[in-house]
Amino acid sequence: MSQLGSRGRLWLQSPTGGPPPIFLPSDGQALVLGRGPLTQVTDRKCSRNQVELIADPESRTVAVKQLGVNPSTVGVQELKPGLSGSLSLGDVLYLVNGLYPLTLRWEELSTSGSQPDAPPDTPGDPEEGEDTEPQKKRVRKSSLGWESLKKLLVFTASGVKPQGKVAAFDLDGTLITTRSGKVFPTSPSDWRILYPEIPKKLQELAAEGYKVLVATHAGLNRKPVSGMWDHLQEQANEGIPISVEDSVFVGDAAGRLANWAPGRKKKDFSCADRLFALNVGLPFATPEEFFLKWPAARFELPAFDPRTISSAGPLYLPESSSLLSPNPEVVVAVGFPGAGKSTFIQEHLVSAGYVHVNRDTLGSWQRCVSSCQAALRQGKRVVIDNTNPDVPSRARYIQCAKDAGVPCRCFNFCATIEQARHNNRFREMTDPSHAPVSDMVMFSYRFGGSGVLEGVGEVGYRASHPHPAGSSLSRPHWLKASWRSLRFHSGYRSIWTRHCSDCTASFPRAEPSINTGATLCTAILLGLWEAKQVPRHPALSLGFQVGSCVSGILGLGA
CATH class of the missing domain: 3.40.50.1000 (HAD superfamily/HAD-like)
Structure with a gap:
């Protein structure tokens, strides 16, 4: 075997979280891969004898022969039974139907300080005098x-x-x-x-x-x-x-x-x-x-344009109203998921001593009603942090206020459905504590009623602002909703979705x-x-x- 081949070995790398490295024989022997413990593939469409691999350390290539019925892919070449292809360093072998990628890698064995028995990419001890600056600050070369x-x-x-x-x-x-x-x-x-x-x-x-x-x-x-x-x-x-x-x-x-x-x-x-x-x-x-x-x-751009939403302006309307009451009361929030209810309520009402009643936390409207009644019996102020879209859902808490002899106010969060969907998308991306809200749920809401006619003493309107207090976001962006939930950190961001x-x-x-x-x-x-x-x-x-x-x-x- 040549000196080049003796200095290293070829191996197959799986994606992060996949099976361990698969080292290829260096003596010209064939290795057969397919469904089994070596690849951890359980897909029945992948044969146990899917492909035959013969490594050539001198040229650092691997000959691949298709054995299984369903196609494998070598780089950009799709193989059929009996056909062959070749892998070079960096090429990807997809075991079957474009799935289960394995990337061909080369491991040097004779370099100073190498660890032949360690898995590839095992970091060694830094040499004396080596720059210990955090990796994220270095210029990275792929x-x-x-x-x-x-x-x-x-x-x-x-x-x-x-x-x-x-x-x-x-x-x-x-x-x-x-x-x-x-x-x-x-x-x-x-x-x-x-x-x-x-x-x-x-x-x-x-x-x-x-x-x-x-x-x-x-x-x-x-x-x-x-x-x-x-x-x-x-x-x-x-x-x-x-x-x-x-x-x-x-x-x-x-x-x-x-x-x-x-x-x-x-x-x-x-x-x-x-x-x-x-x-x-x-x-x-x-x-x-x-x-x-x-x-x-x-x-045409989407109906909701985050660039048109300003964080300036009044916190609520009418500005002549008092946001907080010194006496026991019930505040009923109304608005789409993602309209900013919880953020506003936590920052301005709960922080001032209001008891927070929320269905996501308590699990049912019955428990919300019980929690509201208990807080009123203790002479406390209560805020109902649910969507409360219709007359029946609000009537439960209006009745609680009547029974306790205290006033009831409605806070209407007036974000449109387009902005609420946008905010929900950003919330899914940035805050893992929130469960994703599907479009089916969003479009199921039918907000109705006039508040005052339902027995609510005052109706306030919360203006729509895209950025939470303390947000570091400097400009509007658009986002895109996807078919699965995505995660990241809290706050609403004004970006396209x-x-x-x-x-x-x-x-x-x-x-x-x-x-x-x-x-x-x-x-x-x-x-x-x-x-x-x-x-x-x-x-x-x-x-x-x-x-x-x-x-x-x-x-x-x-």
Whole structure:
């Protein structure tokens, strides 16, 4: 065996939380992988003898032969029974149907201070005099191949360089489309380049010094949330600042109206790409405007625009009213989930001594009524922190006040359903203590009644403010709701949100090979990470082979 081979060994890396490293024989012996304890795959569609692997340490490649009935994928090549492919360092083997990724890695064994018996990437003791500055403050350089970085799956190929300007693109409907003409692909090979002008344009961008970013798929960082761009600026450009003004984002989810161009009868399915550009501050264009030089089409932004909401203004209306009462009373809050009821009540009423009655905490309206009655018997002030949308739900607490001989007031939190949905999305992203509220629940509320006619002595109106007290947020953003709950830290943020029930595509597919003859820098693919498996979306195959450089980042969902 050559000296090169004797210095290291090839191994397969699973995503974070997956099985331990799989080391490949260095003597030319075949290793058969499939369903079983070595891969921890239990999927019945994966054969126990799914693929045969023969490692070549000299060339640092692995020959892969398909044995199972269902297809495996080697890099961007889908294999059928009896066919073979080859893995190079950084390539990914998907065991079956685009699932259960294994990335080929190389471990050096003869370097100073190495630990041959330790798992790969085991950190050694820092050498004397080594810089002990926290890692987050160092300029980070990506490793070649795939990396799993918390919520991101990052691919970096040789030749990737930092750049001061970025040409960013959505993938489906912007760079590629289905060959079948259907909305969703019908097979792994059901794709084609959207417009013939695209490869040449990408080549021109490379020559002009752009870093190319491809943003697609679902997950925590789903557009228009700016997490993908934040990662690029903070960790994936080697500390080189990016000029937003000199960069651009291109996408087909632009909020265009029906019949926006001749022969284009359907309106855009969303406005997420345009909102992403607004959130980041990037100039925006649709693929037709950017590649074909079509004139700009008319578009509409969502009904709720967080940029129009000001944190200034009165805390409540009418301002002549007293927010607090020195005597026992019942305050009934009314408003959508996410309208700001709990934040306002905790900051201004509970902090002043009001007893907090909340169905989420107590579990039922019956317990809420009992808790209200008990507090009134003790001569305390009570605030009912529920949605209380209709006359019957409010009547329970009005009756409690009548029975105790105390006044009752209604605080109406007047956020619209669009703003409440926006706030709920941000709350799901930032505060794990809150359970997510689905659109089905939001649209089920029918607020009615006049308050005073129900026996309420006074009706106050709480103005809608997007930022909580002490918020460090400096500008409005748009968010996008997703089909699963996402988590982060508290407060309402004024950022765009899209509300829909999205899910991933049903299978992977080989991506287009765009040979521009130039080295483009970075493609960033954002997506949803399922436990121990990669989402079944074509972007995962990372098929933008641009010259000698292919790199990407895939966003992982919570």
